[in-house]
Amino acid sequence: MSCPVALALERVGEWWSILILRDATHGLTRFEQFQKSLGISPNSLSRRLAALVEAGLLERRRYNERPPRDEYVLTAAGHAFRPVLIALYAWGNQHFPPDAVNVRLVDNESGVDVDPVLIDRLTGHPLDDAHTTFLPGPAADPRLRAVLARRRELAS
Incomplete structure (x- = not known):
């Protein structure tokens, strides 16, 4: 693939x-x-x-x-790969939290726990369904184009 x-x-x-x-x-x-x-x-x-x-x-x-x-x-x-680990950390803490906190992600300056979120570098928008969509690229095969088209139809 x-x-x-x-x-x-x-x-x-x-x-x-x-x-x-x-x-x-x-x-x-x-x-x-x-x-x-x-x-x-x-x-x-x-x-x-x-x-x-x-x-x-x-x-x-x-x-x-x-x-x-x-x-x-x-x-x-x-x-x-660090941002991927941070995304997994945040997702795991939200959906499968451990019984007791064993690791924290904190801001280096303040020491306050951070709440990671993925955003677009240019717009600052979150990478959620309201702000982003997947579109086929030039090398997309017909199957992928159909899947992504169906996704756009369901979203509208």
Whole structure:
């Protein structure tokens, strides 16, 4: 599929991958740190880290020669995943709140909890149904064009 959502999920859509990116965003870099944080098996963690390196979201860096040890640091694409994590955080807190608050997202200057919302950079409008719609792009196939046309018909 050529859909941007499908292409993104091909790289990060697996449960462990998103949690590894979350932990990397929180500053974890070493195999043992990820394993301890996630409780993931070494084989699964090795596969997921390799896939994230191959996808260009993490970079493997050698920090010890004897024994050979690598750390995994976010690339520019990995850092750009942060707003996706924040959106998942906000959505999860709203629809599936934990029994007790275990992490907060706060403004660096005031220390006040923030309420994340996606907005358009140019207009400042929220990215909701009232302000945005999906339209087919130049490479859209007939099936996608029909789906999006049907969506517009239902909205009017």
